[in-house]
Amino acid sequence: MYKVKDISLAEQGSRQIEWAELHMQTLMKIRERMSKEKPLLGIKISAVLHVTKETAVLMRTLHNAGAEVYLAGSNPLSTQDDVAAALAQDGINVFAWKGENEKEYYDAIETVAKISPNLVMDDGGDLHALIHDKFYSPNIIGGTEETTTGVVRLKAMEESGVLKYPVIAVNNAFTKYLFDNRFGTGQSAIDGILRATNIMIAGKVVVVSGYGWVGRGIASRMRGMGARVIVTEVSPVRALEAVMEGFEVMPIREASKIGDIFVTTTGNINVISVDDIMQMKDGAILANAGHFNVEIDVEGLKRASKNVRNIRPFTDEYLLPNGKRVYLLADGRLVNLAAAEGHPSEVMDLSFANQALSAEYIVRNRNLKKAVYNVPDEIDNQVAELKLSVMGIKIDQMTQQQKEYSKQWKYGT
CATH class of the missing domain: 3.40.50.1480 (Adenosylhomocysteinase-like)
Structure with a gap:
């Protein structure tokens, strides 16, 4: 069947x-x-x-x-x-x-x-x-x-x-998760964004919402392509980690005013709200790399917009009441699989x-x-x-002495 x-x-x-x-x-x-x-x-x-x-x-x-x-x-x-x-x-x-x-x-x-x-x-x-x-x-x-x-x-x-x-x-x-989530999504999400838009990443301000393994992968690869990367987070531990790894960290309401490309990676709902979108630059690009299309408030964006038109495959232009335009990729669905081939x-x-x-x-x-x-x-x-x-890669094996040493508790300095 x-x-x-x-x-x-x-x-x-x-x-x-x-x-x-x-x-x-x-x-x-x-x-x-x-x-x-x-x-x-x-x-x-x-x-x-x-x-x-x-x-x-x-x-x-x-x-x-x-x-x-x-x-x-x-x-x-x-x-x-x-x-x-x-x-x-x-x-x-x-x-x-x-x-x-x-x-x-x-x-x-x-x-x-x-x-x-x-x-x-x-x-x-x-x-x-x-x-x-x-x-x-x-x-x-x-x-x-x-x-x-x-x-x-x-x-x-x-x-x-x-x-x-x-x-x-x-x-x-x-x-x-150390490989698929980080290396796989890190590469394939950018692939989807590029296929949908054909824009240059270098010099852009990229806002990555969420600094789990997916967010880490996307942020590091965006930086590697010359972007200035901002991370938004709700977890103080992950936010601190992002800071220590050299990224700017700020609330989405602040980041929304300066970002060129926004990528959500949290698995949660309405991470980017309509109010956030209203503050964005003319021409801002919105993409989602989380599983469901709920991270960007797509329905709210549709209700608030004066006009919607398809510009190119997987890229829709939304005309906001303030005259600015934002571009939503793949209707807010997984950009790496909707606009590209996945991992x-x-x-x-x-x-x-x-x-x-x-x-x-x-x-x-x-x-x-x-x-x-x-x-x-x-x-x-x-x-x-x-x-x-x-892959043709060999690694070391512990000796019997090392195995015994790793299980004991008596040896000190």
């Missing part, structure tokens, strides 16, 4: 997936083993992920491991239609296309939610929430969650006592290696309590070791 935009795009999508596989050798090593062992044989997986060429490499890996896979997109604008077509041709049950409206988006998620899965694989928490609300099945062994936003939602479910199955927070793996394959290699191994771990450990778990250390380390190996 499938519902995609154009199945005739499958050949083109297969070439895209082939390119990703060439740059995701960690996951390909895992696929090689799983194809022989079939650890997921007979397992039905419901997945809501960004339908990109990198996700396709994961889906093929799970399929080769024996799983029956159902996939929907985790963002209405992030699906790569040629890749979706190729997956459908490969035997993956995929329901995704770029440009879904809100009803189509949730209908697709509902399609994969109601198959009575054994494993639930999500990016953002929409699938987990829908299954808990309407489609829970006792057949569910457990699930995984790819991103910070989804983990926050799942922790809230756990704390409220409503979580019905164990979930591994893939996002919390060192080999995920580079090399960094998704790490994230999706964690996904594949976490799925295998849940199937092999069926007595986990209903809680949110971090990726086991042995999986995190295995992913790092595999990545180093395929």
